[in-house]
Amino acid sequence: MQQRIKLAIGALLMGSLSTSAWANAELDALMKDDNQWVMARKDYANQGYSRLSQINKSNVKKLKLAWTFATGVNRGHEGAPLVIGNVMYIHTAFPNNVYALDLDDNQKIMWSYFPKQDPDVQSVLCCDNVNKGLGYGDGKILLQQNNGVLVALEAKTGAKLWDVKVNDPKTGSANTNVPHVFKDKVITGCSGGEFGVRCHISAYSIKDGSLIWRAYSTGADSEVMIGSDFNKENPQYSALSLYEDVNGGNKMGGSFKNLDKAQLKFPEANLGVRTWLKPQQQKDGWQNGGGPTWGWYSYDPKLNLMYYGTGNPGTWNPDVRPGDNKWSMTIFARDLDSGMARWGYQMTPHDEWDYDGMNEIILWEANGKQLASHFDRNGFGYTFDRTNGTLLVAEKMHPFVNWASKIDLKTGIPVKDPKYSTHQDYNAKGVCPSALGVKDEQPAAYSPKNKTFYVPLNHVCMTYEPVESKYVAGQPWVGATLTMFAGPDGVMGGFMAWDGLKGKTQWYNKEKFSAWGGALVTASDLVFYGTLDRWVKALDAKTGKELWRFQVGSGVVGNMITYGHKGKQYVGVLSGIGGWAGVAMNLGLTNDTDGLGAAGGYKELTKYNAAPGGGGMNVFSL
Amino acid sequence: MKHVLTLLAMAGVFALSNQALAYDGQNCKEPGNCWEAKPGYPEKIAGSKYDPKHDPVELNKQEEAIKAMDARNAKRIANAKSSGNFVFDVK
Numbered sequence: 001m002q003q004r005i006k007l008a009i010g011a012l013l014m015g016s017l018s019t020s021a022w023a024n025a026e027l028d029a030l031m032k033d034d035n036q037w038v039m040a041r042k043d044y045a046n047q048g049y050s051r052l053s054q055i056n057k058s059n060v061k062k063l064k065l066a067w068t069f070a071t072g073v074n075r076g077h078e079g080a081p082l083v084i085g086n087v088m089y090i091h092t093a094f095p096n097n098v099y100a101l102d103l104d105d106n107q108k109i110m111w112s113y114f115p116k117q118d119p120d121v122q123s124v125l126c127c128d129n130v131n132k133g134l135g136y137g138d139g140k141i142l143l144q145q146n147n148g149v150l151v152a153l154e155a156k157t158g159a160k161l162w163d164v165k166v167n168d169p170k171t172g173s174a175n176t177n178v179p180h181v182f183k184d185k186v187i188t189g190c191s192g193g194e195f196g197v198r199c200h201i202s203a204y205s206i207k208d209g210s211l212i213w214r215a216y217s218t219g220a221d222s223e224v225m226i227g228s229d230f231n232k233e234n235p236q237y238s239a240l241s242l243y244e245d246v247n248g249g250n251k252m253g254g255s256f257k258n259l260d261k262a263q264l265k266f267p268e269a270n271l272g273v274r275t276w277l278k279p280q281q282q283k284d285g286w287q288n289g290g291g292p293t294w295g296w297y298s299y300d301p302k303l304n305l306m307y308y309g310t311g312n313p314g315t316w317n318p319d320v321r322p323g324d325n326k327w328s329m330t331i332f333a334r335d336l337d338s339g340m341a342r343w344g345y346q347m348t349p350h351d352e353w354d355y356d357g358m359n360e361i362i363l364w365e366a367n368g369k370q371l372a373s374h375f376d377r378n379g380f381g382y383t384f385d386r387t388n389g390t391l392l393v394a395e396k397m398h399p400f401v402n403w404a405s406k407i408d409l410k411t412g413i414p415v416k417d418p419k420y421s422t423h424q425d426y427n428a429k430g431v432c433p434s435a436l437g438v439k440d441e442q443p444a445a446y447s448p449k450n451k452t453f454y455v456p457l458n459h460v461c462m463t464y465e466p467v468e469s470k471y472v473a474g475q476p477w478v479g480a481t482l483t484m485f486a487g488p489d490g491v492m493g494g495f496m497a498w499d500g501l502k503g504k505t506q507w508y509n510k511e512k513f514s515a516w517g518g519a520l521v522t523a524s525d526l527v528f529y530g531t532l533d534r535w536v537k538a539l540d541a542k543t544g545k546e547l548w549r550f551q552v553g554s555g556v557v558g559n560m561i562t563y564g565h566k567g568k569q570y571v572g573v574l575s576g577i578g579g580w581a582g583v584a585m586n587l588g589l590t591n592d593t594d595g596l597g598a599a600g601g602y603k604e605l606t607k608y609n610a611a612p613g614g615g616g617m618n619v620f621s622l
Numbered sequence: 623m624k625h626v627l628t629l630l631a632m633a634g635v636f637a638l639s640n641q642a643l644a645y646d647g648q649n650c651k652e653p654g655n656c657w658e659a660k661p662g663y664p665e666k667i668a669g670s671k672y673d674p675k676h677d678p679v680e681l682n683k684q685e686e687a688i689k690a691m692d693a694r695n696a697k698r699i700a701n702a703k704s705s706g707n708f709v710f711d712v713k
Contacts, residue, residue: 148691160708161708162698162699162702162708163708163710164695164698164699165691165694165695166691167691168684168687168688168690168691170687171683171684171687173684173687197684198684208699208702208703209695209698209699209702209708210695210696210699211692211695211696235653236653236654237653237654238653238654271654271655274655275654275655275657277657285674285676287681287682287684287685288676288681288684315674319663319667319672320667320672320673320674321674322657322659322663322667323655323657324654324655324656324657326654346654349647349656349657350647350657404647408648411648411650413647413648413650413656414647415646415647415648416645416646416647417646418644418645418646418660421644421645421660423660424671424672425671468671470674470675471674471676471677471680471681472677472680473680473681473683473684474683
């Protein structure tokens, strides 16, 4: 009898598992339960905020190591584990192993998954063998492997349910992003901005792995999936298709003269094509135009819009790709079901510094407005009306930012300072920030209680010399020589509290190295993050005062999480130095310009870390 | 002497053009299309030192790879639907 009841319940669960409504409702419930950590940044809004408050300002100094887990893998350990019920799911750097640990039984390994990947894929990962983590939905753990394979594993057993190929490393295209589960879809992207990859964002069915839509970052409106109501409230961001299909098009052997509109031809009508002028004898530029999508994505279920940013335009030498290079460096809001873009705002037109626009977009509310904030590599902190893309705030996160004097809020266009422009065969000096930005992948956190953002920062400037380079599919296509060094504060990093409505810093702490670890903020006003010199820290959210620190085995490039188990609050973080800041160290590169310019700037890291960094999970409790 | 004068004249031109023509992103041909050539940048870069000389065969490889991946994925899913078993290897 008992057996039969179990079977009946099982069948019921299986039946409901297969409907998208259930996946949505289950995820919603898990996201609302602060004992869980079910998405990369805890919830759809990417806030990295927990209402757990057992660990507070008065007792945090008693925080102790509860347990650790060595992943058995070296190199950069980005992202964070998921916690669902009594199970913690841990991922690693390449080859992207997955472990399910039983929190009820001394973290015993319940199941593990070891992908078999061709080691060649490592040669197309520009900035270390990192992987930003796992997704969960519909009873499945989703893993986006470095080699472009998206895998669905049964959460209970680790059995593989389906796997599909999203990107082909033979053409330089790979993955380091988290597969984000929004409702019944798995959203994934691509890396390859340093390999001339024309990137995309794609939605797969969580049920069976079938492709639902794919939107490219460059090219014709039909392939960028730009809808008829695109930017309708902010037409200054973009001209819609205005031109008729007339033979000839913008193919004048490379002229930059304004052409008669009648000569333009579809798809040249589209900005994703037309802002890639045609200087070269062959093809146009957008076909290998970059716009990688390797960051964190967010989702608003009420508007049914998902948000993400695109990265740098293909090749770092701006002189070979004249034009605004749309839609690289763009924040997009897309309808989750159709994939059509509702609005898109290009932050850095005609990028000259590799300021990838892929950092997270955090959704929040204030004064009755539905907002989205973003801390870009280019050094500006942006706040938008997320319903329509109207730019409300765009301010420098630190005064050392010099490539632009300001962002014109009306037009949305940065006022570039030609002094810090880059040109082929010219060594531009003192450009701030460096190519790895004022903030790279390390996600910020937002406290709805304090209406404040907590942002881990880099404080690095650079010299930048674009050089000639030839595009060959699957080979690096960077075309620039860089050196990086500490900014005017004399350190490499910082951590700040930021008012997203005023665009102002509330408090700011210097850090010896870049703060490459993702932030966590709790309802007890504690802010947690990790550093490259191996510290895990807790600060007072109101003042920035440090209340606790602990030294882990290797530098932290992962994100802090918190969860509750059997009435006890835990905080945890992956350690294992790497990413762009640590890639030169991990590979033993010592020339200043190695590691895309990071080797020189971060050479002191070897005084704090074994190379290559070893991966481990560190969990703390009172 | 002539050389010096020429150099001076050129320097003057550069100084002028830096002030008047330097690209700051503010002059838009149309909404969302605001790129301008920087001072000294050729009007036509085909054949200049900036010509990327793309090989169309190389440029087409990405599109071909994606088409091939999509076709293999579709076979996997069709097979899973008909057999109930998911098999990654496509023969």
